[in-house]
Amino acid sequence: xxxxxxxxxxxxxxxxxxxxxxxxxxxxxxxxxxxxxxxxxxxxxxxxxxxxxxxxxxxxxxxxxxxxxxxxxxxxxxxxxxxxxxxxxxxxxxxxxxxxxxxxxxxxxxxxxxxxxxxxxxxxxxxxxxxxxxxxxxxxxxxxxxxxxxxxxxxxxxxxxx
Amino acid sequence: xxxxxxxxxxxxxxxxxxxxxxxxxxxxxxxxxxxxxxxxxxxxxxxxxxxxxxxxxxxxxxxxxxxxxxxxxxxxxxxxxxxxxxxxxxxxxxxxxxxxxxxxxxxxxxxxxxxxxxxxxxxxxxxxxxxxxxxxxxxxxxxxxxxxxxxxxxxxxxxxxxxxxxxxxxxxxxxxxxxxxxxxxxxxxxxxxxxxxxxxxxxxxxxxxxxxxxxxxxxxxxxxxxxxxxxxxxxxxxxxxxxxxxxxxxxxxxxxxxxxxxxxxxxxxxxxxxxxxxxxxxxxxxxxxxxxxxxxxxxxxxxxxxxxxxxxxxxxxxxxxxxxxxxxxxxxxxxxxxxxxxxxxxxxxxxxxxxxxxxxxxxxxxxxxxxxxxxxxxxxxxxxxxxxxxxxxxxxxxxxxxxxxxxxxxxxxxxxxxxxxxxxxxxxxxxxxxxxxxxxxxxxxxxxxxxxxxxxxxxxxxxxxxxxxxxxxxxxxxxxxxxxxxxxxxxxxxxxxxxxxxxxxxxxxxxxxxxxxxxxxxxxxxxxxxxxxxxxxxxxxxxxxxxxxxxxxxxxxxxxxxxxxxxxxxxxxxxxxxxxxxxxxxxxxxxxxxxxxxxxxxxxxxxxxxxxxxxxxxxxxxxxxxxxxxxxxxxxxxxxxxxxxxxxxxxxxxxxxxxxxxxxxxxxxxxxxxxxxxxxxxxxxxxxxxxxxxxxxxxxxxxxxxxxxxxxxxxxxxxxxxxxxxxxxxxxxxxxxxxxxxxxxxxxxxxxxxxxxxxxxxxxxxxxxxxxxxxxxxxxxxxxxxxxxxxxxxxxxx
Numbered sequence: 038x039x040x041x042x043x044x045x046x047x048x049x050x051x052x053x054x055x056x057x058x059x060x061x062x063x064x065x066x067x068x069x070x071x072x073x074x075x076x077x078x079x080x081x082x083x084x085x086x087x088x089x090x091x092x093x094x095x096x097x098x099x100x101x102x103x104x105x106x107x108x109x110x111x112x113x114x115x116x117x118x119x120x121x122x123x124x125x126x127x128x129x130x131x132x133x134x135x136x137x138x139x140x141x142x143x144x145x146x147x148x149x150x151x152x153x154x155x156x157x158x159x160x161x162x163x164x165x166x167x168x169x170x171x172x173x174x175x176x177x178x179x180x181x182x183x184x185x186x187x188x189x190x191x192x193x194x195x196x197x198x199x
Numbered sequence: 200x201x202x203x204x205x206x207x208x209x210x211x212x213x214x215x216x217x218x219x220x221x222x223x224x225x226x227x228x229x230x231x232x233x234x235x236x237x238x239x240x241x242x243x244x245x246x247x248x249x250x251x252x253x254x255x256x257x258x259x260x261x262x263x264x265x266x267x268x269x270x271x272x273x274x275x276x277x278x279x280x281x282x283x284x285x286x287x288x289x290x291x292x293x294x295x296x297x298x299x300x301x302x303x304x305x306x307x308x309x310x311x312x313x314x315x316x317x318x319x320x321x322x323x324x325x326x327x328x329x330x331x332x333x334x335x336x337x338x339x340x341x342x343x344x345x346x347x348x349x350x351x352x353x354x355x356x357x358x359x360x361x362x363x364x365x366x367x368x369x370x371x372x373x374x375x376x377x378x379x380x381x382x383x384x385x386x387x388x389x390x391x392x393x394x395x396x397x398x399x400x401x402x403x404x405x406x407x408x409x410x411x412x413x414x415x416x417x418x419x420x421x422x423x424x425x426x427x428x429x430x431x432x433x434x435x436x437x438x439x440x441x442x443x444x445x446x447x448x449x450x451x452x453x454x455x456x457x458x459x460x461x462x463x464x465x466x467x468x469x470x471x472x473x474x475x476x477x478x479x480x481x482x483x484x485x486x487x488x489x490x491x492x493x494x495x496x497x498x499x500x501x502x503x504x505x506x507x508x509x510x511x512x513x514x515x516x517x518x519x520x521x522x523x524x525x526x527x528x529x530x531x532x533x534x535x536x537x538x539x540x541x542x543x544x545x546x547x548x549x550x551x552x553x554x555x556x557x558x559x560x561x562x563x564x565x566x567x568x569x570x571x572x573x574x575x576x577x578x579x580x581x582x583x584x585x586x587x588x589x590x591x592x593x594x595x596x597x598x599x600x601x602x603x604x605x606x607x608x609x610x611x612x613x614x615x616x617x618x619x620x621x622x623x624x625x626x627x628x629x630x631x632x633x634x635x636x637x638x639x640x641x642x643x644x645x646x647x648x649x650x651x652x653x654x655x656x657x658x659x660x661x662x663x664x665x666x667x668x669x670x671x672x673x674x675x676x677x678x679x680x681x682x683x684x685x686x687x688x689x690x691x692x693x694x695x696x697x698x699x700x701x702x703x704x705x706x707x708x709x710x711x712x713x714x715x716x717x718x719x720x721x722x723x724x725x726x727x728x729x730x731x732x733x734x735x736x737x738x739x740x741x742x743x744x745x746x747x748x749x750x751x752x753x754x755x756x757x758x759x760x761x762x763x764x765x766x767x768x769x770x771x772x773x774x775x776x777x778x779x780x781x782x783x784x785x786x787x788x789x790x791x792x793x794x795x796x797x798x799x800x801x802x803x804x805x806x807x808x809x810x811x812x813x814x815x816x817x818x819x820x821x822x823x824x825x826x827x828x829x830x831x832x833x834x835x836x837x838x839x840x841x842x843x844x845x846x847x848x849x850x851x852x853x854x855x856x857x858x859x860x861x862x863x864x865x866x867x868x869x870x871x872x873x874x875x876x877x878x879x880x881x882x883x884x885x886x887x888x889x890x891x892x893x894x895x896x897x898x899x900x901x902x903x904x905x906x907x908x909x910x911x912x913x914x915x916x917x918x919x920x921x922x923x924x925x926x927x928x929x930x931x932x933x934x935x936x937x938x939x940x941x942x943x944x945x946x947x948x949x950x951x952x953x954x955x956x957x958x959x960x961x962x963x964x965x966x967x968x969x970x971x972x973x974x975x976x977x978x979x980x981x982x983x984x985x986x987x988x989x990x991x992x993x994x995x996x997x
Contacts, residue, residue: 075236
């Protein structure tokens with residue numbers, strides 16, 4: 038439809054150069070151009086959070102961010118989380134508490150949870166519930182997700198005290 | 200965390216010789232894959248030469264299609280095909296969704312794409328297929344469809360009025376199905392009552408909002424005349440049968456594959472018009488075609504559910520005895536009954552289930568299921584249960600208030616006692632074994648009822664209005680062929696499992712019931728490991744492929760654990776027996792002298808290890824020369840199971856909700872929720888807890904937030920995720936779950952379903968809690984969802 042723009046970015050630490058139409062959304066580029074299918078499309082209008090990815094250290098909606106906006110950035114997706122010790126702890130807690138059922142929201146949930154753990158290490162259970170409200174889950178009823186995140190926060194406090 | 204009690208003081212008997220997994224909560228095999236983003240949902244699959252379809256859907260509730268001008272769209276880049284209803288009707292037969300056992304039910308023929316008329320906003324009319332999704336969507340902007348607006352039947356209340364247009368003139372009226380039930384003696388019971396409560400309950404039309412939209416890839420191979428459909432679906436064999444019949448091709452030419460499914464809840468157990476359209480397009484093009492609904496079209500094309508208006512009354516004596524219930528239920532289901540399960544089941548269930556937990560002797564019910572020009576409705580998690588439960592439990596609470604009796608007390612007095620089973624419920628349903636009394640006692644202690652009442656009273660003194668709501672429920676699970684098969688629908692009530700010993704000593708189990716996040720893969724692994732006698736790590740479960748697994752019904756009506764689980768148990772036991780036969784030949788021992796224990800063949804008496812399973816596998820598969828000529832190892836076995844003792848195996852439970860209502864704003868804060876659940880033998884307590892919790896929140900969604908809002912022209916006003924409210928994390932309460940176990944005797948496993956009970960009871964518990972909080976104001980809300988506006992209206996403030 039239109040001229041292609043070439044952007045350069047790092048995704049999960051790997052350099053990429055992509056020639057893309059300006060209207061392409063970041064999550065579509067990640068999924069369709071780079072084959073990173075872990076970020077999901079639930080609503081495509083910025084509500085459900087299933088497409089949440091990290092751009093330069095902050096989480097964004099992949100369905101509202103244009104791929105061209107990611108030019109020159111460091112992007113992280115769920116496929117890159119397992120390389121990070123703090124994310125692995127969250128993944129383990131999600132498995133332990135069964136904080137996922139169908140798994141479709143989970144990549145976005147983990148992104149949001151990781152930012153919470155980084156920025157609000159003293160969050161109460163209510164604050165965890167508030168923070169995680171940007172991501173929809175239709176399966177779990179959220180209780181187990183809140184348990185998993187609170188478990189990780191408690192673990193970090195124990196480690197800090199030790 | 201959950202706690203487990205049994206109806207008997209003794210623990211449940213062991214099912215297997217060395218029980219290590221059944222009854223425990225090991226990790227789900229698929230969880231680790233999903234947290235690492237390694238799921239495989241339909242939209243993640245890319246096939247060579249795959250094209251993409253988008254649908255032009257009716258923008259209005261009822262119209263005549265007068266002209267489709269597709270020339271511009273056809274000339275757009277990448278466009279491969281533009282097709283309309285008459286083109287697809289040449290290769291796909293229409294269907295009429297009725298069931299033989301629902302007397303005089305009627306519906307009209309439905310096609311993959313609308314023919315001369317479109318009957319609801321969102322009905323697919325024209326398909327555009329292009330090389331990419333973006334190209335197809337671009338071309339959609341250049342498609343011109345001309346239509347003539349027709350009068351729409353929007354309001355179900357007036358659908359049967361003589362002045363209302365008839366949607367399908369050939370049917371004579373807008374009545375899809377009607378049913379009456381009368382036990383007799385109802386008028387006398389009401390005449391003899393000390394108190395009669397009359398009221399009307401309303402239930403908002405809502406939908407499932409699976410986070411992964413409906414999606415499929417149809418791949419018709421012209422050379423082989425073979426259809427493969429990758430589908431986000433709950434019942435792959437049902438779809439295989441339907442594709443074969445509607446396209447008139449052999450069943451063996453159709454393969455349906457269901458990989459990871461991103462939420463289903465009943466939304467993905469139906470056959471949608473666009474399912475058939477996408478297959479037809481693949482056949483016309485001879486290449487794979489992918490369809491992924493976007494969120495807007497999900498809201499108007501996924502089935503809706505639960506729109507009912509029920510006039511209801513209860514007769515009670517001053518001593519608390521419930522004498523009778525009576526209901527008159529009206530429900531609007533859209534312009535067609537949904538294929539193939541029909542849209543009459545929900546109302547039918549309401550009639551069957553109202554009053555279900557109680558021992559009253561008189562009941563009268565009337566049901567009208569009517570057509571209208573809105574999105575079709577059909578079975579969504581709970582199917583009629585949340586409606587029946589809210590009507591029943593709402594009436595019970597109102598009766599208790601009328602005679603000044605505690606809500607727990609009136610239930611304790613009226614539930615069918617735990618020692619009365621098996622028996623029949625008043626609507627004629629057969630109840631094998633329930634535990635209302637045990638659940639009530641357990642709930643009372645779990646929630647610390649007296650202390651909570653004291654807290655409520657103390658806070659009320661301070662002007663804080665909290666309420667406690669109780670709900671007793673029954674849930675239909677483990678269905679027999681009585682649900683669909685007897686009505687002529689080719690939906691299997693039996694399921695099968697194939698268990699194979701692999702050469703390395705591992706066990707592969709292929710099961711006809713799939714996995715959509717409930718954890719069926721986990722419980723089948725647990726059951727197989729215990730039944731065969733190997734570590735869970737040695738078991739791999741395969742589901743979701745009609746070409747691989749035995750034939751079966753899939754996941755619906757809470758049947759995965761009770762039906763699929765029993766098939767796995769039987770297959771595992773049979774494989775264990777066959778392994779021991781092979782081992783006995785190899786070891787030159789009698790079968791009775793040896794045993795299989797944790798992956799090894801041991802001496803039955805001394806428990807001395809004789810040989811590992813890896814050695815049995817090696818000899819059986821690679822060294823048949825070492826075995827006698829007249830002996831062939833059979834290390835792959837298949838077993839099937841159908842529940843035939845009862846039409847359904849009912850479960851029961853009790854829920855309680857604790858809320859705070861702000862009388863100035865109408866906002867309701869959900870503080871706590873409790874659930875005591877009896878699903879028979881609990882195979883995995885954590886997974887049952889999570890089914891209950893997730894289902895409760897879905898029930899709360901319908902009770903508090905979710906509603907498909909329509910204008911008077913039949914246009915949906917909030918068909919997007921920002922305006923259609925679903926429960927979010929911060930608004931939901933912590934949910935405390937406990938279990939009572941009354942195993943069904945209809946299977947060895949003793950498991951009943953657990954997937955829908957949470958949704959069944961939650962709306963009633965929340966409604967009763969809100970109305971308990973509003974009681975000092977002599978106000979109540981009975982119309983779901985209970986929005987702040989409705990609360991303020993009840994309080995007379997707006």
